[in-house]
Amino acid sequence: MQLFPCPFCGLREETEFHFAAEAGKARPEPAGQVSDDGWAKYLYFQDSPKGRSREIWVHLACGEFFVMTRDTVTHEVTGSEALSGRSR
């Protein structure tokens, strides 16, 4: 059972969280001008890096989305920050 740090609530068990998206993956817009392949890439292609990974997670208990940096091999969590524009 992993412990994830919510920037607002602190360390909580992983069952309180959901993965949302890989961080830094912006929705391509205007979407109408994105090619079919481009949209498919946005939808279905993930980097799934081995090792350090920046991801958006949501803490279901408080409903806040945040950026978590963790290692997908060792499961070490090295960072947790609110989305830009959000403060603690």
Added chain:
Amino acid sequence: MSGYRLSDGGLTDRGTTLRFSFDGTAMSGHSGDTIASALLANGVRIVGRSFKYHRPRGLWGAWVEDPNGIVDVAWNGRTTPNLRATTEPLINGQEVRSVNAAPTAAGDRWRKLDLVSRFLPAGFYYKTFMWPRWERYEPRIRALAGLGRLDPGHEPAADCAQVNARCDLLVVGAGPAGLAAARAAAARGETVLLVDDQDAPGGALRWRGGTIAGSDWRDWAEDAVSTIKAAGGRVLFRTTAYGVYDHGLVCAWRRREAGPDQLWRIRPGRTLLAAGAIERPLTFADNDRPGVMSADAALRYLRLYAVVAGRRIAVATNNDAAYPVAAALAQAGADVSVLDSRDDSLAMAECALAVERNTLPSAALGQEDLTGVLAGDLRLEADTLLVSGGWTPTIHLWRHAGGGLRYDERLAAFLPEGGMPAMRVAGAANGAFGLAAALADGHAAGGDDGPAPPVGEGHASYAIRPAWPDPAGSGRAWIDQQSDVTVKDVALAAREGFRSVEHLKRYTTLGMATDQGKTSNMAGLAAMASITGRAIPEVGTTTFRPPYVPVPLPVIAGRRRGQLFNPPKRLELEGRHREAVAGLREYGGWLRPSWYGADGAAAIDAEARAARRAVGLLDASPLGKIEVIGPDAAALLDFECYNRVSTLKVGRARYVLMLTEAGIVYDDGVVMRLAEDRFIVSCSSAHVAGVRMRLEEWRQDRFDPARVFIHDATAHWATIAATGPKSRDLLEATLPALPRQALDLAHMAVTETALDDAPLRIARVSFTGERSYELSVPQSAAAALWDRLTAGLATLGGCRLGLEALLILRAEKGYPIIGKDTDGLTMPHDLGMTGPMKKREDEFAGRRALFTPQARGADRRQLVGLAVDESAEPLPTGAHGYAPSGGRRRSIGYVTSSYLSPELGRPIALALIENGRERLGERIPLVHLDATFEAMVTSPVAYDPAGMRLDA
């Protein structure tokens, strides 16, 4: 001859006599016995039959390492299968049965199977019984091999609590190293949690004894325990830390004499593993004969239970640790001789018994029971052969946590290597063999730099000379007794290319039994090393995975079973529904009335008719009530919904779809605008949490979160829907204080008013196609409102409406249930909703995906109705429509909903059919299991296609 109990000594309570039986024979033991010690004391040699060959098997170990003592135990009318005799406490009245043996372990009817063993190598059954299919033979082969039998009547209670614990230092193992570490840490003010699987402190001190800090070890251990408690720590006995999981979580199984077992979920600051070491067997022909036993286990049986394993005992060893065992058994009256693989050692020199040097057993003699030992030319008469092949450190938890190992040539063992931030290993588990070394290692690990307590030990030598399996040895030498794996099976695996230990394990099942190879893995990998000409560290170990011992599933499941496994959400009005004899079932996570009355089918029929002819009253409280508030609320909902929301006027409602970014319909619902900057999203009851999260995600990652706020008020409000041509009459009659304009609301209009000082929201939204009013009040006002409305039903010919009738009513109207009448490919235009995708130019979730070639393809499955003959049975839900394709059937879609419509007097069905709308009027064949059907493709709307009844 076999084991017996001495007239005094041991730690059992001789004042209490416990009666039990083994394979039908009455026996007795004492409080404090394990089933194994009691069996041994009663002279039982054969405790079971082996898994594959039905060979006789006796006790090899005395604790978790034992591979053979597996028994079914009936007690108190319940049978628990596959308990381990060595760790199971003896209880008065237990009926113990051996496994894989009938009628008894000693008289097993399959005992001759072993004579054909040369024809049964590893993988024999799977290789042989392949034609025509394995499944044909499997039941009979399974009956031959295997362990205990399940008692179908035994459903253990869901009463095991799960305890969360924190501590500065978790110490696993209360032997000398663990106690010294815990004591040192507690003395420094740390909060220590010390767990041990035995029922008292001391570890191996309990049977090996020793003097610590100038007095008996018990005084020192007692002092250590009180030091830990005084510093705020805890000591848990009969508690096995069985696994280390992510981020340092340690799980422990705590057995309790009074009360159910517990699962401890421990989050330690640091963990110290001081779990000791396990004695290894020696490998020689027929080394699995009952009577061959671990030397350390024999000492344990002697000291803890005063049970002597045999009368004429040979001890075979390759290290010094077996000498105290030989001496103790000789002192207890047994006739003991020693075989040692070495030429000389400290312990050998001090030994008063006869020692055969440079000798190890080459074969055990005897058929069902041991009669002697063959060691080269030497032939020894013996009823018991105690063996010690060295010691394997118990580093399982270290490996679970990701720690490394190195092979130590001097100790002939894998030891922990390197460091980990939050775990250390100390004592025998760390290769610190012997009391002084273990104590010093633990003392330092506990954080004390000073000298460790002195010990008054005789000698601390270990001096092992490795004795690994000899692939060239004659006869059948066992490596894994529980899985019936011999040295020859390892050689066969190597010949067939399974040279990696992981392949070896899976091919031969070595180490895969319930003992998880505690005594066999080292011998197995050493045999593979020797056969393939590699060094032991080159072969390496298999992966260590939790649990360290088999943990009963009820302990892991805890109380999360039955209703508590996935507790349904409960309606405020559940009591009212029960009074009205509602059949309650789970719908989308909520426990809701399916119908009212004893006869379900009749009730559903009557309720559906009443809603069409008069009025039905539905508890619709689970409907979503997600409030979206703020200056950007309309913009957020425009993005979230397929249908535009910002054009909605205050006081109006709109049916909307919500799409995934892949353009798939995620949910539908009704959005109501209560004010310019305040909306309620009334999504389907099963999707409330999901829709709320979607809204939050867009809000936080796309909009200015300071300008729009989401509040899920679903649980705070009850919603009661009155539906049917007389719904207005019902409101008028039962709620006379209701303002006129509330009754006169237009379809898809919403208003906020009050009733009896409680806020009341009324919306004209219909799930049935009939005139309907949705009345929402705070939960505290729900019962009063329900009572007033139900009081008026009888006069109007109305009734309460359960979910099943509602499902029929909405299907008659072709209203889809998202996720039932749609699947993971359904887009809005497949439901016939093409307006927004044609008209909207702005960005919304899922829009782009509606314009891909796939989305615009000509073969999309579209929602249609299916009509069959009036007299026919309704089509089975899930039946596939098909088109003949080269002699086979190609599915063109399937039935999603199917009912007998009470109002129409004929079956109706909804289906997703390829190009369905172009097939209107076409008759298509359908198939379900082996039955075929025919149906005509129709519009999904079977009832009131013109929508005249909404304002009837």
